[in-house]
Structures are given as structure tokens and as C-alpha cells.
Amino acid sequence: MDLNRQLIEAMADLNEDLVIATVRQMAAEGHSFEEIQQCLNTGISAVGTRFERGDYFIADLIVSGMIYRSALNEREPLRSGGAPRPLGKVVIGVVAGDIHDIGKDIIVSLLRAERFDVVDLGIDVKPERFVHAVRNYHPDVVLLSGVLTTAQEAMVQTIQALTDAGLRDQVKVLIGGLCTSEYLMHHVGADGWAYDSNRTVRFCKEVVDAKEAAK
Numbered sequence: 001m002d003l004n005r006q007l008i009e010a011m012a013d014l015n016e017d018l019v020i021a022t023v024r025q026m027a028a029e030g031h032s033f034e035e036i037q038q039c040l041n042t043g044i045s046a047v048g049t050r051f052e053r054g055d056y057f058i059a060d061l062i063v064s065g066m067i068y069r070s071a072l073n074e075r076e077p078l079r080s081g082g083a084p085r086p087l088g089k090v091v092i093g094v095v096a097g098d099i100h101d102i103g104k105d106i107i108v109s110l111l112r113a114e115r116f117d118v119v120d121l122g123i124d125v126k127p128e129r130f131v132h133a134v135r136n137y138h139p140d141v142v143l144l145s146g147v148l149t150t151a152q153e154a155m156v157q158t159i160q161a162l163t164d165a166g167l168r169d170q171v172k173v174l175i176g177g178l179c180t181s182e183y184l185m186h187h188v189g190a191d192g193w194a195y196d197s198n199r200t201v202r203f204c205k206e207v208v209d210a211k212e213a214a215k
């Protein structure tokens, strides 16, 4: 079996030892961070499908999150030390009612590796906490992360709260996470939507570059 398939199946089967061993082997053989992450994502999606079918339970979801994090820890050091960039500031949080933070944490570490100043508000972040953070930290970008379908409504409320506070024009809003889509971006009135880490970093850099150019 090729290593990609082996990693996907080991993740789906919650076989932590095999996941770690395969990540190490793939790294040693020169597979990219993105390729490894893609396999982990496919594997963890299969965990979700098995949960839906009733083959897995909540405890299995918890374990899948732990294995995913351990696997990423194997690879993360290799991501640090991105090229020097003008620094920008971002505020990020998982919106109200949602506690899925693995994807958000990936985005945080990649933005930090690219020398962005990241204010991480954590999980289950109520709209007023986003408002407070924008008022206090003056970020270039606010990133709203959401996985549950119910997070879509929380995103609507968060952006509405920024508008009501008179802050919407001061900051770009990027949405991301499993529950998001281009359609949702238009629906909630966000400035962008990103389904992976590279697009997220690119969006944030473009915002900062545009601000620099406008000075």
C-alpha cells in the first residue's frame, strides 16, 4: 500500500502508532506538509462518516482530534521560519456554539510562521468578544472559524455585531472551516472565504500589502 493511502486508513481507523510512523516516513521521504495534511483531512473525514453511520461514538471523535494534533506536531517545526514579511495583525476565533478548533489551530500556527501577529480568542467566541478584540487590537483581518452547521448563523451574528459597533469598515473579515462556502461568504457579508491554510495566508498577506500600497 502506498504511504498516502496507509496514512488515510490509519487515521480513519484511529491507529495512532501507525499514523505517527507513517507521517515520519513520509517526512523522511520528502512528502510535503500539504500532502500529509491532505491525507490526515481525508482520514478524519472518514471518522466523521463512521460517526454519522453509528460505527463510531463521541469518544472516537475525541480520539481522532488527539491523533490529528499529535500527527501535526510531528510536522509543525518544519513549517516555521517563513520568509521575512511586513507584519500584519489578525484576530481569530471559533464562533459561538462551536468548539472544533483543530483547523483553527493549524491556521494560527501557519500565520505565526509567516510572522503575523495573531490574537487567538479560542473557541465558542461570542460576537461581543470579537467586537471587543477589534476595538482593542485594531487587526487587519478578523478570521471566523466554524465547523458545525449552526456556526453559520453565529457568523451572521458576529458580522452584524461588528457592523452595529461601527467597526465593519475598519477590518476585513475572512471566514473558513468545514461549514463555510463561497455562498456563505456572500450570505454573511464577509470579504473572503478560504478552505485551506495556504489561501488563508495569501488573503491576509494581500490585505496587508493593499494597506501598505494605499499609504
Ligand code: B12
Residues within 6 Å of the ligand: 041, 044, 045, 046, 047, 048, 049, 051, 052, 058, 061, 062, 064, 065, 097, 098, 099, 100, 101, 102, 103, 104, 106, 107, 143, 144, 145, 146, 147, 148, 149, 150, 174, 175, 176, 177, 178, 193, 194, 195, 196, 197, 200
Ligand atoms: C474531531 C471532531 C470533533 C471533536 C473536536 C475536537 C477539537 N478540539 O476540535 C469533538 C469530539 C469535540 C467534536 C464534538 C462534536 N462534533 Co465533531 N467532529 C470532529 C471531526 C471528526 C473532525 C473535525 C476536524 O478537526 N477536522 C480536521 C480539520 C483540520 O479540518 P477543518 O476544521 O475543516 O479545518 C481546515 C479547513 O476547514 C480550514 N479552516 C479551519 N478553520 C478555519 C478558519 C479560517 C478563518 C480559515 C480561513 C480556514 C479554516 O483549514 C483547516 C486546514 O485545512 C468532524 C468530521 C469531519 N468531517 O470533519 C466531526 C463533525 C464536525 N462533528 C460533528 C458533530 C455533530 C459534533 C457534535 C455535535 C457531536 C455531539 N453530538 O456532541 C459535537 C459538537 C461540539 C461543539 N459544540 O462544537 C459533525 C458536524 C455536523 C454538522 N454539519 O454540523 C461532524 C461533521 C461529524 C459528522 N459527520 O457527523 N467533534
